[in-house]
Amino acid sequence: MRLRDIKKDWMINKAVYFMALPMLIYFIIFNWLPIGGMMLAFEEYSSRGGTLGSQYIGFQNFVDFFATSYLARIFRNTIVISLMSMAINFPAPIILALLLNEMENQLYKKVIQTVSYMPYFISTVVICGIIKDFVANDGPITYALYNMGVISTRQDLLTSGLAFRFFRPIFVISNAWQSTGYGSIIFLAMLSSVDQELYEAAKIDGAGRWKQTLHVTIPGILPIIMLMLIMQVSSLLNVAMEKILLLYAATNYEVSDVIMTFVYRSGLQQGRQGYATAVQIFNSLISMALLLISNSVSRKVSDFSLF
Amino acid sequence: MPTSQLNLTNNIDVSKLSQGRGNSIRDTPARKVFKVFNYIFLLALGLVCLVPLWHIAMLSFSNPTLIQRNTGLVLWPLGLAPFSGGQVNQQTGVPLTATLAGYQVVLSNAALIRGYANTIFYVGAGCFLSILFGAVGAYCVSRKNTLFMMPLLAVIMVSMFFNGGLVPTYMVYKGLGMVNTRWSLILNGMLNIMNIIILMTAFRGLPDGLEESAQLDGAGHMTMLFKIALPLCKASIAVIALFYAIGKWNDYLQAAIYVNGKRALYPLQLIIRDILTQPTSPTGMEVDIASSIGPANEGRALVEYTTIMFSTVPLLCFYPFIQKYFVKGIMIGSIKG
Known part of the structure; x- marks a missing residue:
C-alpha cells in the first residue's frame, strides 16, 4: 500500500470515513475505554483520583479476593446453578423441538408453539413477581408442596430457611419455564432443513420412526446442538444476575450469591470498584479458558468447532 | 466445513416439516x-x-x-x-x-404513569437512534472499495468478544457525567456489533448495479443509504428494531445501574420492581390503596396483580402479530454464529 493509494482512497471515500466517525467514536468510548478501565483492578479506587489517578496497588485486590471465604461461596453457587441449568435447559428445547416435529396436526402444533414462546417476552421483573407470588407462604406451589408432604411447614420458599433447599430449583425451573419454547425455535428450523431424502433412504432400509429420529434427525441437527453446547459451557460462569438480584435475600446468599451479583454489590453498592473489577477479570479469564477447552473438545469429538 | 452446515436460510418453513415422512404407511x-x-x-x-x-x-x-x-x-x-x-x-x-378497584389505583398512580411515559421515551428514542446510527455505520463498513473500512470493522468487532465489564463501563458513564441522566439509558447498547454486521450483510446483498445507476443520477451517500438501501432492507431493520424495543421495554437492570439515584427517570420496570419488592414503596401507592380499596395490607396484593397485568398486557397484545419476526430474528442472529 503506497502513499498514493491512500491519498486516492481518501479523495474518493472521504465522505464515507466521515460518516463512519460516530460509530467509531461510540465504540472507542463505550467499548475500548472500559477495556482500558480494567486497570481499576490494580488500583485502590478513590473518587478524587478517578480511574487514571488512583493509587496503584499491584495485585492486592486479587490477593484480597483469594483470601476471603466469598471466593469459594460465589464460585460454588455459580457453578452449581449453571450445571443445574444446563442439565435442564440444554436438553429441554431439543426434546420439545423433536416432539413438535413429530406432531402431524399443524394447527395444534402452531398453537402450542405460540403459547410456549410467550413467557420469554415477559419482563424479568414481572416473572420474578409471579414466582414470588407462587412460592409465598400462601402461594399455590408452597401449598402443593405442603400437601404432598415435601415441606412440613407452610413458609415462603424464597425468604424463609426453606430457601436453602429451594432457591436453586426455583431459579432453574423458572428459567426452563420461560425459555424452553423460545429455545426450541432454532432446533425446529434446523429440523426442517434436514434432507428429506435421508428419511426415504432410512425407510427403505427398514428404519421405523424411532430409528429415523436416532440415525437421521439427531445427526442432522448435531452441529447446532454442539454450537449451543459450546456456548453454554463457555458461559458457565456468567449466570445472569437480573433474576437473582430480584429473587435472593441476604439471608440466603449462602446458596444464591453468584459471581456477577457479588461484583454488582461490591462494585456499585459498596464502592469497592477495584476489587469488583478484579473479581470480574478473574471470572473472564476462566470463561475464556472454558470456551477454548470446550471448543477443542468439540472439535475432537464431533468435528464441529466455532473457530 | 462447519459454517456451511449452519446455513439456515434454505428452508425454514416450519409448517412443511412433517410432510414426506410417511403418513401413508399405517401406524404401528x-x-x-x-x-x-x-x-x-x-x-x-x-x-x-x-x-x-x-x-x-x-x-x-x-x-x-x-x-x-x-x-x-x-x-x-x-x-x-x-x-x-x-x-x-x-x-x-x-x-x-x-x-376493579386495583385497576383504579394503578391507573391513577402518578409514578406508574410516569414510568410508562419514560419507558416509551427510552424505547422510542433509543430505537430511532439505534437504527439511524447503526444503519449509517453498517453502510460505511459495507462499502467494498475502501482501504480502511475492514481494519475499522476489526476495531469495533472486538466488542463482540471483549468488554470492560460492569464497573469499568459504569466508570466511563460516570466520567462523562451521564449517570442519572436519560442519556445513559439511550446510549447504553445503542450500537451493537451484531446488528451492524446483520445490516452490513443485508446492504452487501443488494445488487451492484443499483448503486451505479444511483450514482449516475447524482445520488450522494445519504440518498443512497436512506432512499435506496434502507427501504430495500426493511425486513432486517424491522427485526432489529423489534428485538431492541422488546429488550429495552423489559430491561430493569441497566436502569437500576445507571439512573438509580433519580426516581423521576425510572422506567416502568423499575417502578414495578419497587411496587413488587418493597412493602412500602415511595410511589404513593399506599395512599392510593387506602383511599380506594380499604386497609392497605389487604389491597397490597391486589394492586401487585393489577400492576403486573397493567405492564404486561399491552406487550402481549402485540405478541401474536410480531411472533413471526421472532423466528426470523433468531435465524438472522444465528447465521452470524
Missing part, C-alpha cells in the same frame, strides 16, 4: 401410543406456560379479602358471582365481590 401400535402421549404432553406443556399468567390475570379482578384467604390456583376471579359468590365479611356483613 407403539407409534399410536406415542402420538397420544405427544398430544397430551404438549397440551400439558402449553397449560403450564399459560396457567401462571391466567392465575395472575384472574387475581387482578378478585376481592382483596378473599385473596388473603386463598391458597391455591385461581382460575376465575374470587368473588365473581357465578363461580364463587355469596361470601360476606363477618364483621360488617358487606358481601365480598370481585372488583
Whole structure:
C-alpha cells in the first residue's frame, strides 16, 4: 500500500470515513475505554483520583479476593446453578423441538408453539413477581408442596430457611419455564432443513420412526446442538444476575450469591470498584479458558468447532 | 466445513416439516401410543406456560379479602358471582365481590404513569437512534472499495468478544457525567456489533448495479443509504428494531445501574420492581390503596396483580402479530454464529 493509494482512497471515500466517525467514536468510548478501565483492578479506587489517578496497588485486590471465604461461596453457587441449568435447559428445547416435529396436526402444533414462546417476552421483573407470588407462604406451589408432604411447614420458599433447599430449583425451573419454547425455535428450523431424502433412504432400509429420529434427525441437527453446547459451557460462569438480584435475600446468599451479583454489590453498592473489577477479570479469564477447552473438545469429538 | 452446515436460510418453513415422512404407511401400535402421549404432553406443556399468567390475570379482578384467604390456583376471579359468590365479611356483613378497584389505583398512580411515559421515551428514542446510527455505520463498513473500512470493522468487532465489564463501563458513564441522566439509558447498547454486521450483510446483498445507476443520477451517500438501501432492507431493520424495543421495554437492570439515584427517570420496570419488592414503596401507592380499596395490607396484593397485568398486557397484545419476526430474528442472529 503506497502513499498514493491512500491519498486516492481518501479523495474518493472521504465522505464515507466521515460518516463512519460516530460509530467509531461510540465504540472507542463505550467499548475500548472500559477495556482500558480494567486497570481499576490494580488500583485502590478513590473518587478524587478517578480511574487514571488512583493509587496503584499491584495485585492486592486479587490477593484480597483469594483470601476471603466469598471466593469459594460465589464460585460454588455459580457453578452449581449453571450445571443445574444446563442439565435442564440444554436438553429441554431439543426434546420439545423433536416432539413438535413429530406432531402431524399443524394447527395444534402452531398453537402450542405460540403459547410456549410467550413467557420469554415477559419482563424479568414481572416473572420474578409471579414466582414470588407462587412460592409465598400462601402461594399455590408452597401449598402443593405442603400437601404432598415435601415441606412440613407452610413458609415462603424464597425468604424463609426453606430457601436453602429451594432457591436453586426455583431459579432453574423458572428459567426452563420461560425459555424452553423460545429455545426450541432454532432446533425446529434446523429440523426442517434436514434432507428429506435421508428419511426415504432410512425407510427403505427398514428404519421405523424411532430409528429415523436416532440415525437421521439427531445427526442432522448435531452441529447446532454442539454450537449451543459450546456456548453454554463457555458461559458457565456468567449466570445472569437480573433474576437473582430480584429473587435472593441476604439471608440466603449462602446458596444464591453468584459471581456477577457479588461484583454488582461490591462494585456499585459498596464502592469497592477495584476489587469488583478484579473479581470480574478473574471470572473472564476462566470463561475464556472454558470456551477454548470446550471448543477443542468439540472439535475432537464431533468435528464441529466455532473457530 | 462447519459454517456451511449452519446455513439456515434454505428452508425454514416450519409448517412443511412433517410432510414426506410417511403418513401413508399405517401406524404401528407403539407409534399410536406415542402420538397420544405427544398430544397430551404438549397440551400439558402449553397449560403450564399459560396457567401462571391466567392465575395472575384472574387475581387482578378478585376481592382483596378473599385473596388473603386463598391458597391455591385461581382460575376465575374470587368473588365473581357465578363461580364463587355469596361470601360476606363477618364483621360488617358487606358481601365480598370481585372488583376493579386495583385497576383504579394503578391507573391513577402518578409514578406508574410516569414510568410508562419514560419507558416509551427510552424505547422510542433509543430505537430511532439505534437504527439511524447503526444503519449509517453498517453502510460505511459495507462499502467494498475502501482501504480502511475492514481494519475499522476489526476495531469495533472486538466488542463482540471483549468488554470492560460492569464497573469499568459504569466508570466511563460516570466520567462523562451521564449517570442519572436519560442519556445513559439511550446510549447504553445503542450500537451493537451484531446488528451492524446483520445490516452490513443485508446492504452487501443488494445488487451492484443499483448503486451505479444511483450514482449516475447524482445520488450522494445519504440518498443512497436512506432512499435506496434502507427501504430495500426493511425486513432486517424491522427485526432489529423489534428485538431492541422488546429488550429495552423489559430491561430493569441497566436502569437500576445507571439512573438509580433519580426516581423521576425510572422506567416502568423499575417502578414495578419497587411496587413488587418493597412493602412500602415511595410511589404513593399506599395512599392510593387506602383511599380506594380499604386497609392497605389487604389491597397490597391486589394492586401487585393489577400492576403486573397493567405492564404486561399491552406487550402481549402485540405478541401474536410480531411472533413471526421472532423466528426470523433468531435465524438472522444465528447465521452470524
